[in-house]
Amino acid sequence: MSKFIIQGGQKLEGELKISGSKNAALPAIAATILNSGVTTLYNVPNIQDVQTMYEIIKEIGGKVTKKNNKIIIDTSSVNRFEIPENLMRKMRSSVILAGALIGRFHEATFSYPGGCEIGSRPIDLHLKGFEKLGVEIKEEYGKIICKAEKIVGTQINLDFPSVGATENIILASCLGEGTTILTNAAKEPEIEDLAKYLNKMGAKIKGVGTDRIEILGVKKLSDISYNIMPDRIEAGTYLIAGAITGGNIKILNAKPEHIEPIVNKLEECNCNIKIEKNSIEIFAPKRVKAVDIKTMPYPGFPTDMQSIFVALLTTAKGTSIVTENIFENRYKYVQELNRMGAKIRVEGRSAIIKGCKKIQGANIIATDLRGGASMVVEALAAKGTTQIDNIEYILRGYEDMDKKLKSLGAKIEIKK
DSSP, X not given: OOEEEEEOOOOOEEEEEOXXXXXXXXXXXXXXXXXXXXXXXXXXXXXXXXXXXXHHHHHTTOEEEEETTEEEEEOTTOOOOBOOHHHHTTOGGGGHHHHHHHHHHSEXXXXXXXXXXXXXXXXXHHHHHHHHTTOEEEEETTEEEEEOSOOBOOEEEOSSOOHHHHHHHHHHHTTSBSEEEEESOOOOHHHHHXXXXXXXXXXXXXXXXXXXXXXXXXXXXXXXXXXOOBOHHHHHHHHHHHHHTTOEEEEESOOGGGGHHHHHHHHHTTOEEEEOSSEEEEEOOSSOBOOXXXXXXXXXXXXXXXXXXXXXXXXXXXXXXXXXXXXXXXXXXXXXXXXXXXXXXXXXXXXXXXOOSOOBOOEEEOOSHHHHHHHHHHHHHSBSEEEEEOTHHHHTTOTTXXXXXXXTTOEEEEEO
């Protein structure tokens, strides 16, 4: 098991390039199945979740080739419609392959997905969407078997604007007959990126970015090359790392419009933010001011940033209240931050954070991807040395985190 060793107390300064988005790359890789040919992707992050997707593509008959900064995926010979259970259990996002397999082959078999345990994330919205499109679903021995004679466009209303369900329904209906109208759809930028990418292939998708998406089925898709959007959660993470150390950092290859709620809260914390077309610079005070936050579906404050912002608020002047409205079990990291001297009390869906002047290094354990990232952020501001175990969770979602932080002046090492 790998671990981070972090010597805290260094002010972060300098420039940093943001990697391609994890949450945009995973559905883009799945969507290569719909084009029974060759797709070339650029700006794909080199992280564990992406490697798992490559493994699945290979297991079902596809080919993945890495050449310099591009990934070439050939899905012309995909001949298996079952997602391997051992890989499915590694990450929840693998469920997105089901929509692509159903879209192209009208069948898919998979088990319930794994990933971070941050609360109930049922896939019933995905399955209800598939059923509306004419897919028959059976459960046998823990496996979900989906089959359809054909995919027929219809009207689907989501009970909740789920990102995964929105993406899966788009993928399943792209090559279907007629028009699918999806209401109460999620509006996240990663969904816009997926639609832009599919439309470049020849799909006909309208309304993405609103709660009503229209997908007109087409006969086939074409070979294309595509550049994955930058990772807005990574961008937010490094801005907060700058803020907690009283630093001054500039992030490049970023889309400021994607992280407006994070930038707004940082400004509320008394950070000075300078925004340009593809970059964001933060000038942080010695100690930020307390703020209250409520997580909401996009364009609200992202749930993926909740734990990372809480880390910043542990050192703020005053008391903050953070309310988690998306996942009910997203405070597992709190006990680890409290071991470092943070004063966080969880009451139901809210965390009450009493800011303190000093945080102390300690031996802690990453509980999930974003919770683990919050511990890295906390350790950067702590007095002394912090050892974070179980960092495989963190490496699932952040490319070269140690190298990027080192380039800003952090003292961080990975030990096996």
